[in-house]
Amino acid sequence: MEDQMEMKEGSKRSAPMEDGIDTIQGSKRTASAPLQWSQWQLLDSILPTGGFAHSFGLEAAIQSCIISDPEGLRTYLVHMLENTGSLLLPFVHSATVCPNLETWKNLDRRLDATLTNEVSRKASISQGSALMRVAAAVYTEIPTLKTMRDALIASRDACFHHALVFGLICGLLGMDTDTSQRAYMFITMRDAISAATRLNLIGPLGAAVLQHQVSVVAETILIKWMNCPVVDACQTAPLLDTVQGCHSYLFSRMFCS
Numbered sequence: 001m002e003d004q005m006e007m008k009e010g011s012k013r014s015a016p017m018e019d020g021i022d023t024i025q026g027s028k029r030t031a032s033a034p035l036q037w038s039q040w041q042l043l044d045s046i047l048p049t050g051g052f053a054h055s056f057g058l059e060a061a062i063q064s065c066i067i068s069d070p071e072g073l074r075t076y077l078v079h080m081l082e083n084t085g086s087l088l089l090p091f092v093h094s095a096t097v098c099p100n101l102e103t104w105k106n107l108d109r110r111l112d113a114t115l116t117n118e119v120s121r122k123a124s125i126s127q128g129s130a131l132m133r134v135a136a137a138v139y140t141e142i143p144t145l146k147t148m149r150d151a152l153i154a155s156r157d158a159c160f161h162h163a164l165v166f167g168l169i170c171g172l173l174g175m176d177t178d179t180s181q182r183a184y185m186f187i188t189m190r191d192a193i194s195a196a197t198r199l200n201l202i203g204p205l206g207a208a209v210l211q212h213q214v215s216v217v218a219e220t221i222l223i224k225w226m227n228c229p230v231v232d233a234c235q236t237a238p239l240l241d242t243v244q245g246c247h248s249y250l251f252s253r254m255f256c257s
Helices: 002-043 058-063 070-087 089-097 101-114 118-138 143-155 162-172 177-198 204-225 238-245
Strands: none
Touching: 002 162, 002 177, 058 070, 058 177, 058 238, 070 089, 070 177, 070 204, 070 238, 089 101, 089 162, 089 177, 089 204, 101 143, 101 162, 118 143, 118 162, 118 238, 143 162, 162 177, 177 204
């Protein structure tokens, strides 16, 4: 009986210590939760950045009969991701590593000069401007975003290209550069496949299967172009760039680019 009483008293004494450990662990989880939620929100399709208004040249490719079936779509996606990796990932990487005003302005001017396709250039500016506006309004815990946006608007010499705005926000949210580049490849693939679905080139279930299959190729492309400096940024799919440039000449169109 005495042994049982001692065991009960011992369990009572140890309970507060266990509760304290749980409380500490709970506070750690709570402290890290807001940052992860913010990072996930940046990748959420519900974020009103206008990404779904663009088909990345897919609509023009369909009307030009370059793409006519899901297999052609898969090939197009691979080339599009390769081009995104070679041309835009260097800018995403640089903006994530150095999320400061002067560096960002220099990168913005450089990317504006690099994008010679007027359709893709306007699409980049449109999406980037929307993303910067939304981020400044949503991530109020990062006042730097609003300060930088106000300064860039006042200077009237910023284009707000999407890849650079995305990299900047990732850097200010504390996202490492590998994750930011992988995230950019993901949203590019997601938006293009969404456009293909709305163009009736593939069904919703087929689109989900295709996204899962192409993600393996996307990871290979990501590793190939990850962490490249902006001086190495290049165009690897000139035909895609040419087709997208014809988008403004389409007689009827659903998307802006």
